Amino acid sequence: MSSKGVTVLVQVSEKPLPDALVRELAAIGISVAPAENRRRTAAGACGFLVAGESDAARLSAGLAEWDRPGLLLVYGDRVVGTAAEALAAQYPGWEVVRLYRFAGGDRALVGGDPNSPWTRILCRQLAEHDVIAMVCGMREAEEVIRQLPRYLAWKERFYLRLGESCDRRGVRLQTVARALGMDSRVGQGWLDPQRNDRAALRRWLVRQCRFVMSKTNVRRVALWGPTSLWQQMPPGWLADKEVRLYIPRDEQIPNGESTAGERCATWQSALAEADLLVVASPDPDLMELPLSDLIRQMRQPIVVDACACFPLPEAEALPMIYRTIGEKTNVWEWSGL
Incomplete structure (x- = not known):
């Protein structure tokens, strides 16, 4: 040895x-x-x-x-x-x-x-x-590894339910969540946007996208996130839409053709003339981009963001529709809807 x-x-x-x-x-x-x-x-x-x-x-x-x-x-x-x-x-x-x-x-x-x-x-x-x-001990380590994803899934379900409550009451989730984190028993670390409970995340994305598509004419959709998540979405959730897919650079790209949509090498080609951008991954590259640069590529600037990648004041200052969890902002009343 x-x-x-x-x-x-x-x-x-x-x-x-x-x-x-x-x-x-x-x-x-x-x-x-x-x-x-x-x-x-x-x-x-x-x-x-x-x-x-x-x-x-x-x-x-x-x-x-x-x-x-x-x-x-x-x-x-x-x-x-x-x-x-x-x-x-x-x-x-x-x-x-x-x-x-x-x-x-x-x-x-x-x-x-x-x-x-x-x-x-x-x-x-x-x-x-x-x-x-x-x-x-080895048995204690195994128990930690077994229980950690269960705890994270519970935490994420609470976060999504808190967002639904904020929507109903007309208050902002990010403000409420940060305030809760001021209690030392909670802390700020639980606000990490990475999500393991994909079932709850998928339900939220489907609900928001259906609402958007019921209110406006959406022909082309750009998906930003891992292929594995998009392939788990319910059949027909984007029926009759032209779908383009951009996979963040740190995500593993599966072999073979993607069933989620046409895979694009750059985010610019994915967003070109898109009516709707759906974000499911907190990609650092995305979060560093000015929101104005993104919507400039789109035909209709509509963004459904499950990861709160952009500051709300920036979204509200632009002529666009922006939706993230627990933030029923007034941009929903933009003339496009």
Whole structure:
């Protein structure tokens, strides 16, 4: 076992790892060797990376080609349940460590024996890359990873319901939410626009887009966000509309043709002569653009924004229709409706 660090792991899956996962691991000093190179890289690797739903079941074939035990790093939230605990019981000669990095990347949860060699090495390596690590038992780590998305989904449902209440009462969600965050028991971190509860988000988008299309003549729609979300939208929600799709640069682009609409290489081509822009991703590039530059590309400046990407005073100062969650602004009464 090398005491220098966890520098090279062999992936279990035969499929290429997502680019985002490769970057996450590289940021903490870990490179990943493809599964087909496991024999050649065994001398330089310290173990295997278990990062997919089916990796645990495929692991035995890879371990059979190694003549020494090492590290089994169970990484991320795609490996659910008690997979790490089961691997530790199945391969007692190997050290199994559960690693999860929280949103933001500067904090991590390490599940394992705090006195075991690879756990100590991994914690030291995280510290060298400015990542604060909390070490706990493997079962506790698994429970945290299992419960975190449930809590976030509950938080998001509350946020959407709060937005509906603000709509009914004619008050602004962002103001109410920030005021709630002044209580130390709540904080401001819960306002993060990233959304995991896509079912609630899809319902909101469909409801708002149907309202717009019932009031004005919409022929061309531009969608800004991940293909995976648009493909989950209910059938016919944009029936008889010409749909163009722009995928943010940090989103993974699936193989094959998109069923959500015509994929555009630039946001300018996606918005050209569009009647309606639907935003479902808090893309930094989008948030840095002046709203006036966006609507200049459109035939009708109508924006349904699920992520509150633009300041409301900016939207209200422009001749456009702008709708975001919990903000029933007076721009709905613009002459276009």
